[in-house]
Amino acid sequence: xxxxxxxxxxxxxSHPGTKAPWLAALRRVAQEHFERTGFPTSQxxxxxxxxxxxxxxxEFPLVSADAGDVSPETLAPWRxxxxxxxxxxxxxxxxxxxxxxxxxxxxxxxxxxLAGALATGGEVLERHLGRYxxxxxxxxTALNTAFLKDGLFVHVAGGxxxxxxxxxxxxxxxxxxxAATHPxxxxxxxxxxxxxxLESFVGLHDGTYLTNALTEAVVGDGARLVHAKLQHESxxxxxxxxTHIHYGRDSRGQSFSVSFGAALCxxxxxxxxxxxxxxxxxxxxxxxxxxxxxxNHTSLLHAHRNCSSREIYKGILDDxxxxxxxxxxxxxxxAQKTDAKQTNRAILLSDRARIDTKPQLEIFxxxxxxxxxxxxxxxxxxxxxxCRSRGIPEAQARKxxxxxxxxxxxxxxxxxxxxxxxxxxxxxxxxxRVEG
Amino acid sequence: xxxxxxxxxxxxxxxxxxGITLTVRAGEVHAIMGPNGSGKSTLAQVLAxxxxxxxxxxxxxxxxxxxxxxEPETRAKAxxxxxxxxxxxxxxxxxxxxxxxxxxxxxxxRGQEEVDPIDFMDLAEEKLKLVEWEPAIxxxxxxxxxxxxxxxxNEILQMAILEPKLAxxxxxxxxxxxxxxxxxxxxxxxxxxxxxATIVVTHYQRLLNYIVPDYVHVLAGGRIVKSGGKExxxxxxxxxxxxxxxAAVPA
Numbered sequence: 043x044x045x046x047x048x049x050x051x052x053x054x055x056s057h058p059g060t061k062a063p064w065l066a067a068l069r070r071v072a073q074e075h076f077e078r079t080g081f082p083t084s085q086x087x088x089x090x091x092x093x094x095x096x097x098x099x100x101e102f103p104l105v106s107a108d109a110g111d112v113s114p115e116t117l118a119p120w121r122x123x124x125x126x127x128x129x130x131x132x133x134x135x136x137x138x139x140x141x142x143x144x145x146x147x148x149x150x151x152x153x154x155x156l157a158g159a160l161a162t163g164g165e166v167l168e169r170h171l172g173r174y175x176x177x178x179x180x181x182x183t184a185l186n187t188a189f190l191k192d193g194l195f196v197h198v199a200g201g202x203x204x205x206x207x208x209x210x211x212x213x214x215x216x217x218x219x220x221a222a223t224h225p226x227x228x229x230x231x232x233x234x235x236x237x238x239x240l241e242s243f244v245g246l247h248d249g250t251y252l253t254n255a256l257t258e259a260v261v262g263d264g265a266r267l268v269h270a271k272l273q274h275e276s277x278x279x280x281x282x283x284x285t286h287i288h289y290g291r292d293s294r295g296q297s298f299s300v301s302f303g304a305a306l307c308x309x310x311x312x313x314x315x316x317x318x319x320x321x322x323x324x325x326x327x328x329x330x331x332x333x334x335x336x337x338n339h340t341s342l343l344h345a346h347r348n349c350s351s352r353e354i355y356k357g358i359l360d361d362x363x364x365x366x367x368x369x370x371x372x373x374x375x376x377a378q379k380t381d382a383k384q385t386n387r388a389i390l391l392s393d394r395a396r397i398d399t400k401p402q403l404e405i406f407x408x409x410x411x412x413x414x415x416x417x418x419x420x421x422x423x424x425x426x427x428x429c430r431s432r433g434i435p436e437a438q439a440r441k442x443x444x445x446x447x448x449x450x451x452x453x454x455x456x457x458x459x460x461x462x463x464x465x466x467x468x469x470x471x472x473x474x475r476v477e478g
Numbered sequence: 479x480x481x482x483x484x485x486x487x488x489x490x491x492x493x494x495x496x497g498i499t500l501t502v503r504a505g506e507v508h509a510i511m512g513p514n515g516s517g518k519s520t521l522a523q524v525l526a527x528x529x530x531x532x533x534x535x536x537x538x539x540x541x542x543x544x545x546x547x548x549e550p551e552t553r554a555k556a557x558x559x560x561x562x563x564x565x566x567x568x569x570x571x572x573x574x575x576x577x578x579x580x581x582x583x584x585x586x587x588r589g590q591e592e593v594d595p596i597d598f599m600d601l602a603e604e605k606l607k608l609v610e611w612e613p614a615i616x617x618x619x620x621x622x623x624x625x626x627x628x629x630x631x632n633e634i635l636q637m638a639i640l641e642p643k644l645a646x647x648x649x650x651x652x653x654x655x656x657x658x659x660x661x662x663x664x665x666x667x668x669x670x671x672x673x674x675a676t677i678v679v680t681h682y683q684r685l686l687n688y689i690v691p692d693y694v695h696v697l698a699g700g701r702i703v704k705s706g707g708k709e710x711x712x713x714x715x716x717x718x719x720x721x722x723x724x725a726a727v728p729a
Contacts, residue, residue: 446619
């Protein structure tokens with residue numbers, strides 16, 4: 043099976059990246075790695091809850107069509123109104139400059155598509171690209187690196203630079219039916235700087251395709267990154283997305299992950315606190331219906347002292363959907379005074395919805411505060427009664443409370459337009475109308 | 479208005495109410511007092527229809543209707559309001575939305591048109607004055623992160639908006655400092671009318687200095703063991719409950 047991917051790899055040896063020897067080597071190593079290991083199976087501990095056979099049992103060649111175009115009207119629902127935002131649009135994996143809107147950026151801030159950046163070259167790319175996402179991290183990471191071509195590149199130079207928000211929209215349409223895209227993003231926020239980056243993955247048609255996305259983010263000493271990944275793929279599609287965030291000393295960050303779509307969605311969030319004094323939040327929301335599989339794996343490495351992390355993941359599973367939450371927290375022996383809090387909660391709206399949930403705390407320091415809490419169940423009956431005692435019918439009360447459960451995560455987002463739109467989407471899914 | 483006849487109820491297989499009989503007429507305030515575990519809160523919850531309690535005997539009539547036959551939301555629409563001892567926090571839903579959703583349900587039940595957010599805001603701001611509150615509270619999530627006093631005040635705000643015929647205040651004084659107690663009780667007093675009634679469930683006499691009852695009933699062992707006027711509350715304050723609890727022991 044993997045040889046088909048190998049043939050493709052050889053066949054597309056002409057794209058811009060291959061000119062730079064370091065990149066050619068990076069891709070070659072990744073390709074060889076993938077050839078050796080292939081896709082993970084349910085025998086792999088990190089994948090045992092998720093049935094990958096529907097994905098790995100077939101081939102997803104690269105999208106062969108040109109990027110083509112979509113109308114501004116088609117794009118409009120996915121564009122966010124955020125003050126100063128630069129929007130980069132990718133169609134079937136390729137940058138679409140005509141649909142993108144780049145704002146004037148302050149000195150020291152680079153925002154562009156990765157293919158363009160690679161064509162120009164540069165020390166920042168070579169220093170960071172592929173340095174955080176280990177090819178060992180499952181076949182999908184290797185495959186992304188082997189096929190990496192385009193995506194988002196953000197670089198914020200050191201100092202007190204505050205980059206305006208950046209939004210990348212990855213659209214997939216009917217021209218990608220049966221094919222794969224491998225979006226790749228690199229976000230580099232140097233010492234003391236600040237950035238806000240949103241990435242949306244959108245299926246424009248009800249098709250079957252594979253999005254294998256990888257984002258590497260490096261947050262320098264004292265820097266700040268707010269990142270959001272919003273997944274709205276077709277409910278017949280496959281989405282495997284990995285976000286690596288590497289934090290330096292005294293840096294801060296928030297990482298949101300919201301998943302609505304895909305037949306099979308796997309989100310990996312790998313966070314490394316690679317210096318003391320880091321504060322990070324990992325906030326997730328996922329909805330499943332039909333036979334959707336939504337798998338969130340988070341991995342958090344507390345490598346140094348005095349770092350704090352807060353993780354909240356919430357899921358709402360209906361019909362025969364299946365959720366997975368696996369939250370790993372690893373505290374090294376030197377990471378004293380670690381303050382780590384993990385919460386994961388899921389609501390099952392149907393008797394046939396399921397969730398596998400596994401907190402995984404490995405703590406090797408003794409002076410730490412690490413807590414985790416997991417709840418799986420239905421809506422709190424006291425809250426239902428409270429609403430009913432105010433005249434709100436039971437069915438409505440349950441919907442409103444389910445919405446509230448989701449809104450609690452969305453309300454932590456700092457962008458009103460994003461929050462509002464996601465809240466509307468949750469309402470639509472739950473068939474409830476809740477106004478402010 | 480309310481007729482409770484030999485009401486018996488259990489929770490989790492444990493019998494709690496052992497035959498309560500009580501009549502409440504329009505315009506009256508009844509205080510239900512008693513030691514912890516006497517069944518006071520259970521009575522309040524049963525009247526509001528909490529599904530965790532099973533009625534094992536007796537009947538309750540509200541304005542001639544069989545109350546026990548009605549769903550909790552139908553009771554609310556009929557004019558029953560329970561101010562919770564522990565109001566539930568609902569992060570993610572604004573107080574304004576929650577209040578308006580409830581208000582519109584009650585209006586629909588009365589055959590009135592629903593109000594839009596703007597008209598509702600006018601009404602809510604009027605009602606906020608009853609509990610000496612600022613409109614900012616409306617945009618906060620329902621009870622989320624509220625202090626004990628704020629939660630109780632929010633219950634009275636809901637009551638002011640929904641205008642029930644029968645309000646049941648379950649330990650509304652618990653956890654209140656003296657200022658909050660004055661505000662909450664003041665709100666309740668301003669809402670008293672000849673055509674509505676109030677049942678005040680409380681452990682302490684303190685609240686009854688502010689909300690003066692017409693009748694005081696002492697509950698012990700799931701029964702009313704003594705009834706009297708407001709002076710009974712003072713006697714309980716002086717003597718405690720023990721002298722009455724003996725009367726609760728079944729013969």
